[in-house]
Amino acid sequence: MTNDNSAVPLSHLFVFETKQMLEQLERLILDGEKSGGLKTSIDEVFRIMHTIKGSAAMMLFNDISSLAHSVEDVFYYLRETKPLTVDYSELADLVLRTIDFIKDEVEKVENGSGPDGDCSGIREKSREFLSVLQVTDRVIENNSSKSVGDEQKCQYDIDANPKSLGEDKTKYQAVVYFDEDCGMENIRAFTLVHELGELAQDIEYLPKDILENDGSAEVIKEEGFKIEFTTTHSLARMQAFFTKTMFLKKFHLEMVDTIDVAKPPKIKTIDLGDQIFESALLDDPVMPIVQEIVPHGDSKQSFISVNVSKMDILMDLVGELVIAEAMVTQNPELQGVTLDKFYKSVRQLRKITGELQDTVMSIRMVPLSATFHKMNRIVRDMIRQLDKQADLQIIGEQTEVDKNIIEHISDPLMHLIRNAVDHGIESSEERIAKGKSAVGKIRLEAKSAGGDVWIVIKDDGGGLNREKILSKAIERGLIANDDGLLTDQQVYSFILQPGFSTKDVVTEFSGRGVGMDVVAKNIEKVGGTISVDSVQGEGTTMSIRIPLTLAIIDGMKVKVGNSIYTIPIIAIKESFRLQDQNLITDIDNNEMIMIRGQCYPVLRLHKRFKVQAAATDLQVGIMVMVEVDGKSLCLFADSLLGQQQVVVKALPSYIERIRGIAGCTMLGDGSVSLILDVAGLA
Amino acid sequence: MRVLIVDDALFIRRTLKMMLEQNGYEVVGEAEDGVEGILKYNELKPDLVTMDITMPKMDGLAALKAIKKINPTAKVVMITALGHENTVKESVLSGASGFIVKPFVQEQVLRGLSAFK
Numbered sequence: 001m002t003n004d005n006s007a008v009p010l011s012h013l014f015v016f017e018t019k020q021m022l023e024q025l026e027r028l029i030l031d032g033e034k035s036g037g038l039k040t041s042i043d044e045v046f047r048i049m050h051t052i053k054g055s056a057a058m059m060l061f062n063d064i065s066s067l068a069h070s071v072e073d074v075f076y077y078l079r080e081t082k083p084l085t086v087d088y089s090e091l092a093d094l095v096l097r098t099i100d101f102i103k104d105e106v107e108k109v110e111n112g113s114g115p116d117g118d119c120s121g122i123r124e125k126s127r128e129f130l131s132v133l134q135v136t137d138r139v140i141e142n143n144s145s146k147s148v149g150d151e152q153k154c155q156y157d158i159d160a161n162p163k164s165l166g167e168d169k170t171k172y173q174a175v176v177y178f179d180e181d182c183g184m185e186n187i188r189a190f191t192l193v194h195e196l197g198e199l200a201q202d203i204e205y206l207p208k209d210i211l212e213n214d215g216s217a218e219v220i221k222e223e224g225f226k227i228e229f230t231t232t233h234s235l236a237r238m239q240a241f242f243t244k245t246m247f248l249k250k251f252h253l254e255m256v257d258t259i260d261v262a263k264p265p266k267i268k269t270i271d272l273g274d275q276i277f278e279s280a281l282l283d284d285p286v287m288p289i290v291q292e293i294v295p296h297g298d299s300k301q302s303f304i305s306v307n308v309s310k311m312d313i314l315m316d317l318v319g320e321l322v323i324a325e326a327m328v329t330q331n332p333e334l335q336g337v338t339l340d341k342f343y344k345s346v347r348q349l350r351k352i353t354g355e356l357q358d359t360v361m362s363i364r365m366v367p368l369s370a371t372f373h374k375m376n377r378i379v380r381d382m383i384r385q386l387d388k389q390a391d392l393q394i395i396g397e398q399t400e401v402d403k404n405i406i407e408h409i410s411d412p413l414m415h416l417i418r419n420a421v422d423h424g425i426e427s428s429e430e431r432i433a434k435g436k437s438a439v440g441k442i443r444l445e446a447k448s449a450g451g452d453v454w455i456v457i458k459d460d461g462g463g464l465n466r467e468k469i470l471s472k473a474i475e476r477g478l479i480a481n482d483d484g485l486l487t488d489q490q491v492y493s494f495i496l497q498p499g500f501s502t503k504d505v506v507t508e509f510s511g512r513g514v515g516m517d518v519v520a521k522n523i524e525k526v527g528g529t530i531s532v533d534s535v536q537g538e539g540t541t542m543s544i545r546i547p548l549t550l551a552i553i554d555g556m557k558v559k560v561g562n563s564i565y566t567i568p569i570i571a572i573k574e575s576f577r578l579q580d581q582n583l584i585t586d587i588d589n590n591e592m593i594m595i596r597g598q599c600y601p602v603l604r605l606h607k608r609f610k611v612q613a614a615a616t617d618l619q620v621g622i623m624v625m626v627e628v629d630g631k632s633l634c635l636f637a638d639s640l641l642g643q644q645q646v647v648v649k650a651l652p653s654y655i656e657r658i659r660g661i662a663g664c665t666m667l668g669d670g671s672v673s674l675i676l677d678v679a680g681l682a
Numbered sequence: 683m684r685v686l687i688v689d690d691a692l693f694i695r696r697t698l699k700m701m702l703e704q705n706g707y708e709v710v711g712e713a714e715d716g717v718e719g720i721l722k723y724n725e726l727k728p729d730l731v732t733m734d735i736t737m738p739k740m741d742g743l744a745a746l747k748a749i750k751k752i753n754p755t756a757k758v759v760m761i762t763a764l765g766h767e768n769t770v771k772e773s774v775l776s777g778a779s780g781f782i783v784k785p786f787v788q789e790q791v792l793r794g795l796s797a798f799k
Contacts, residue, residue, distance in 0.1 A: 010697060017693050047690070050736040054763055055693045057785035065785075069765070076765075179793060183783025187767055191774045191781070214767060246759070246780035246794045 014059050015110045016305060021048050022099050022106070023370065029092050029099075030376045034391075038088050045095065046075035052102065064105050067119040070126040071098050077130055083137045094129055096377070097122050169232055172200075174242065174253045175224040182247035185217040186210040189225040192245055199241060200229035228256070308403070311364060318353075318360045319647035325353050326644060326668035357645070364404070368446050368455075369397035371410050375417045375444055382421045390425045390440035392417075399446040401453050405546055408526045409455070412519040416457045416542050417442065419516075424461030424540055434537065436460065452628075452679075455544040464534035469494050476500070492532040496520040527650075527662060529679060545679065547662075553648055555665070557641035557673060558624060561611045564673045565637070566646055566665060571678040573625040573632065575640060578618045593623070593634055600625060603681060604636045608660065609674075614638045628678045635681070644668075648675060683799065684710045686726055688719035688745065689734035689761060694784075698732060698761075701788045707795070716740025720748045723756070730798055731758045732782070735769055743773050750777040757798055761786075 025048050032038040038045065053068035071094065078086065101122055105115035176192065178185050189210045193203055206226040207216045231238060235255070242251045329346045372394050379392040401409075425431075425440030432438055443458040466488060473479050473494045479486070494500055498517040523530050528546035555566035556575075584592045584599065591602040602623070606613030615621035615638045623634045646665035651658070662677035685707050689695045692714075699709045711726045713719040715737045723731060731749065735742040742760060749756050760773050760781040770781050782794050 010693070010700075013693050013696055017691065044738075047736050047738060050763065051691045051694075054784045055691055057763075058694065058697060060785075069763075073765070179790070182790060182794070183764060184762075184767060184770060184781070187770045187774070187781070190771060191778075194774050211771060244797050246782075246797045247790075248797070 011059060011109060012305060014055055015106055018052055018055060018102070018106050021052055022103055023373070024048065025095065026099050026377060027373060029095050030373075030380060033089070033092050033380070038091060042075055042078050046072060046079055049075060049098075056102075059109075061105065061109070061115050063117060063119045064102050064115060067098055067101060067123050067126075070123045070130075071095060074126055074130045074133070077133060081137060083133055085136050086133065090129065094122070094126055096381075097125070169201075169230045170235075171202075171230045171256050172228065172235075172238060172253060173256045174227045174229075174251055176227070176242065176245070176251040177224045177249045178220065179247040179249045180221070185220040185225070186214060187217075188245075188247060189216075189220055192225070193227065195245075196227065196229060196241070199233055199238070200231035203227065203229040311360075311403075314360055315364065318357050321353055322357060322645050322647055323666055323668070325349060327670070328668075330668035332669060354645070361402075364402050365400040366403045366406055367398050367400050368406065371406055371413065372397045372444055372446070374410070375413065378414060378417055379421055379442065382418065386422065387427070388421065388425055388440065389428050389438055390421055390442055393441065393443045394445075395443065396446040399448055399453055401546065405453075405526045405528075408522055409528070409544065409546060412522045412530075412544070413444075413455065413457070415516075415519050417444065420457060420459040420461065420540070420542075424459035424463075426462050452545050452547055455546070456541060457544075458539065458541040460539040463536040463538055463540055464492055464495070464532070465536060466491050472500065489531065489533060492534055495532060496530065524657065553646060553675075554643065555646040555673075555675065556624070556643050557667070558605070558622070558635075558637035559614075559639045559641050560605045560609070560637045561613045563609070563611050564641060564667065564671065565605065565609075566644075566673045566675045567624060567626065567635065568662075568675070568678065569643060571626040571628055573627050575622055575624045578623055583618060591618070595625075598632075600632050600634050602634045602636055606636075606638075608681070626678045626681075628682055631682045633682055635676075646673070646675065683730055683795075684708050684726070684728045686711045686713065686719070686722055686728035686731045688713045688716070688722075688731060688737070688742065690714050690737040691734070694734065694761070698791065701791050702795075705788075705792055716742060716745035716748075719745045720752070723749050724752055727753075729757065730795065731756065732761055733758050733778075734761045735766060735773070736763075743769060743776065746773055746778055747776050759795065759798075 025045060028041045028044055028048075029038065032041045049068045049072040053065050053072055056062075056064035056068060074091070074094070077083070101117060101119050105117050108115050108117075176189075178188055182188065187210075189205070193205055193210075196203055205228070207213075207219045210216045210220075210225075233241075235253070239253060242248060242253060329350070334342075376392055376394070379390055382388075383390050420442050421440075425442065426434070426436075428438040431440065441460045443456070445454075445456045445458070447454050447456075469491055470479075470486075473491070474481060476497075478494060478497065495516050496519075498515070500515070500517065520530050523544055523546065526546055528544055530545075531543045532540065533543070534540040554569040556569055556572055558565050558567060578593065582594050584594055586592065591604075592599045593602055594600075602618070604613075604616075605611075606616070613621070618636060621636055621638050622640055623636055624640070625632060625634050644667070646667075648663045648665060650663050651661065660677055660680040662675045662680070664672050664674050667673050683706075685702055687695050687698050687702075687709060689698070689712075695712050695714075699712070702709050710728050711722045713722045717740045719731070719733065719737075719742075720740075733742040733746055737745075746758050746760070749758055754777070756777075757779045758777070760770060760778045761784060762770050762781050763784045770778075773781070780794065780797070782791060
């Protein structure tokens, strides 16, 4: 019996495993659909359904179990009879609905409430599907008029040639009763008969149809299973045989002369109820081994599930540790003192904190694949609903990002994908008329570049309508008039404005639930940015840039006047002091530097952030060339202070998000440094 | 008694292991498919094997037959769900010592296996 103690981790395990299986199942179905039919994965689906059924039944989640069972039945039939006509898309629908139902239920379990959904609708569907299969199959079968039934009907005969009773042979009659709820009593009876075959001959039994008729299980349950046989073995030997049968509750065994199987004999009743259990325990000399069990190291478990909040605390602590380390090792009081041994220890400390931090970070990193594959499902459901054709191509699903980030971008991604299918991709007729292939293409791609992860959603649909967006922008007073100076990207980014997402605005984009401004906000929440690009008639590309992780980065500290800014190391290409001849100034007084034949704009940080700089002469200060998203520019600062790992903290909520600032961090001496967002500066 | 658990569902393996270990059985190994089951059997030579029927790579029936070839007296108890009567029949013919029907509770497992003590 499961007690509460042990039930807790088991339900966790159930949730974990079932979720994994459902994911696998969903992938199987969707992949199968793409490659034309589920034929190849029937075995696999059957097996997964079977396993889910078993586990759910153990947890007493009867609805999940019975639903899985009915779907399993369908696949069992498919596997065994290999019917010729199967509506695979209907089948996929059925399985997907089942997956959805079970997923919901499992989530309820995960959240601590019991599963209470009603699956009767889907179960009915599944039954219907199976009966349709069977009917069509029978029709085909009849045409080829072949009887398969004969083979199954043949009875298992224990002893084909009955012998006459020899002198040393004794005839026995037995009635056995199995434990309640042991299940499949008829097969148990069959097992008994089969094993008895090794010891005895001329075996007869009642009910006779234990193999053909599963209903015989009921009879055996109520009236017991009656056997008659002859054997050369002793009564004690035969008693021992029966005692060794699994789930045997009790049996009557007696010697007889006449065959009268129908009447149960009344002597030699051995009740195997609780006594057999106890006596077995007492008889067993090795019984006290309970305490001796050696824990075995070969168990399969290689994962633990950890509360996310604990991970967050761990991450925070590591962050604090990094700061504390800097506070100690870069303590102003150490300045100018020669401390060789101290710095040796410091290096050791730094190495360990570095490794610790990398490890903690890697624990939090999760591949995007699960999130991406959810999109497969969305596209599939939508194209069926909208009667469009589209193919989702997934690239770079193995790219890893922080778990926190995944949670935040899942919804925006879903929204963007929906938009792409709903408003981007045109109907097949329209596409053909435009000279495109009938099947629309949506590409969902993830890649890491520098310290960021890029997620790009690209469709080859109708694209955005510049004029419509412009006129709406003017109407809403976002711009005064269309002076033709706005770049396409600037125009398209209007759709990210709040209130710009209602249906009548731009036909190509309308939201379901959340608008594009919500998408943009969600992405900004994790420090990301979204940009829109589109070519009318050819498609739209949404690029989302998100930081690899929110937590700790390698930074270069630069001094500008009295302020210290931190530039993410990953963005820095080189740092140099300017040579006079390289400086170019254009008509608008924009400064540029020519390096190796390339022109780079100069951004004076002191001007940008309006601080008093020590160096205003470009040849006195230092140039830091940074690159992001293919764009390069040179940041001008007073001096470089050195490299340090910094813990990124968001700016306090009372400060509005500032373009060009990614966040702030605390330095070793306790002062605050702003972290530059290079993409925002470029 | 040394037991080998063969089942593809971690959940079932854990449950069985817990039930058995709390009651004086020693679970010497676990395998998650038929092939691994055979290899583990050969390596560990357990007194008893609990064998799931539906598994990837190689199903329990095939694994049972293979184990019976390695050791004709091997005691293999099949773990099965309702509705697989035919497979169970076949496994009995192939030498399975008995079977337990899923879903099971601890008492059932212990009573069933007590026949082998």
